[in-house]
Amino acid sequence: MLNIKNLHASVDGVKILKGIDLEINAGEVHAIMGPNGSGKSTLASVIAGNEDFEVTEGDILFEKANISELSPEERAHKGIFLSFQYPIEIPGVSVTNFIKTSINQVRKSRGQKDMPANEMLKKIREKSALLDMDRKFLSRSLNEGFSGGEKKRNEIFQMAMLEPKLAILDETDSGLDIDALRIVSDGVNRLRNKGNATLVITHYQRLLDYVVPDVVHVLVDGKIVKTGGKELAKELEERGYDWLKEERAEMT
């Protein structure tokens, strides 16, 4: 589904990604772990199409098509979703109206008519229940005054509504208490199916106890230095990242 080849990216002339190769197939969950500043969030942003980052080399293929030049909205229309590490507060637009606009814009890009109001309402009810969200929550301004946990739940709610093919969860676990983490992970797990894929980006192993990855990659200094199964996450939890940094230093 996603095929990244030799991806280099920089921001304001500073090189952050230095040759990433990554292949994710439908039905798989991949985790990317790594120390702070290793480029994890940059990778997420680059896949989602953030124009602040410049791709200097390499390609991103999504369902065999090169998407490197596409705008964020075009990527969303193709079925890529990014759950933000720090969701943006947008006062003045309610969660409901925002998601309606989002869904109908995606439908429009696919030549479909607006979703009928009753169908939309039903879907909103169903998906908000999945994430144990209060009805009042849906009429509040998007992310404004939300707690950390509420913001993350709202991200996964949007994901549930949009049903992307590829979901990238950028540090979705940071700032979550254990109950919120469980709700969010449950939501993510229930949305998994054979046709979609998930890329979990995290600093900690904790989330991976709930959303169990098929493949774990370790990103250090803009490169994937190690790839393994879910047990790699446990090893990192115990040993930290320093031994990998040393290995990487020796390699270069």
Added chain:
Amino acid sequence: MELKEKLMSSYLAFEEQVDMENDIHSERNKAIKFFESTGFPTKRMEAWKYTSLNSILKEDYSIFPKKEDAIDYKDIKKYLIHDIDTYTIVFIDGIYSSHLSRTTHDKLDACLMSSALNKSKYKSIMDKYFNKIVPEESMSSLNTAFAKEGAYIRIPKNVSAEKPIQILNFSTGNESALMIQPRNLIIAEDGSHVQIIERHQSLTDNPVLTNSVTEVYVGQNAEVDYYKIQNDKTTSSLIDNTFIKQERDSTCSLHTFSLGGKITRNNLRFYQHGQNCNSILKGVTILEGKQHVDHNTLVHHIEPNCESHQDYKGIFSEKSVGVFNGSILVDRLAQKTNAFQSNNNILLDDGATCNSKPQLEIFADDVKCSHGCTIGQLNNEALYYLRTRGIPKKEARALLMFAFANKVLGSVKIPEIKKRITKQIALKLEVELGFNL
């Protein structure tokens, strides 16, 4: 002839139409003398630094329009809040139109200033309220000099007006250029409640200059909820002078929606004359072309334990100009004042201008006052966030602007107004919303 000279000579003709024996007339005489000595405001005056009236003063305005009855309800319907039951006081070219109005004297007075000024039964009220809180300023004095017609609204003690009152001023274009000076008086006695909607609307592209004065008296524990809808043609200009006196425990909120007009100047002053008053001033301004809106506000905290909230948002495109000059004055006695002011602006084009000038004068030592003003572009992070959800750049920009302006609408208490303004804003910003308003 210069407009000032024309007005001065018209005053003599005007005197022949009014009762010169009436006490009111001495107020008029005083006011015209003041106007004669000062003339129209110029940019040399601090309060008019960013707004020049020159471009609108050169028209040859008619001061005394002919009476015109040819306007039908269907011509004005779209400018009314017509989907709810209201009292309406309609003026056509400054002259009261009885067949378009629905006034009342039942439980409350929603009628005409000309009656209030002339009928003896209103004399004690006029003595108490007329021209008592209007400062000697060029434009308001000019209005006082020609004060003759407008809306007169009085809500007696403990009466809650069961429906909103609309004050509507239409100009027909029968005159090639028209100047009108409505004079409104609104008295909400102790414990009363009223909602008022005011609109000035030209029906043609002939130039119109409106210089209106509204005095609002909010009695003890009374509540006045006032909406000014300014969405006129780009050939019409408005100088709105509104003065509000609040007694203890009263609340007055005033929303100004400035969505169209050549030059619009809002002189808005709140005077808090009792403890525990709450004053709410909100504004949404969305302009394009060469339109110009100047909000000049003052909240004067005279007594302790009062609050005020000012929140003005502006979106300016093309060569439009916005001015916000917001003052908070806290007297030495006015301890425990809570006064807030915020003015946020978005400039969409290089040619658009915004001048924001907060002015706080605080003489008490135990108060909370805050102000903040921002002038900027749309938040790029927010734009990116919306785009990752599949909302294209153009729609995302529009949605963000809509959200920005929409923030002020939360405090609008009449749902029909909220809906209408929301729609108007969406239309202006060309927002293709994925939801029904």
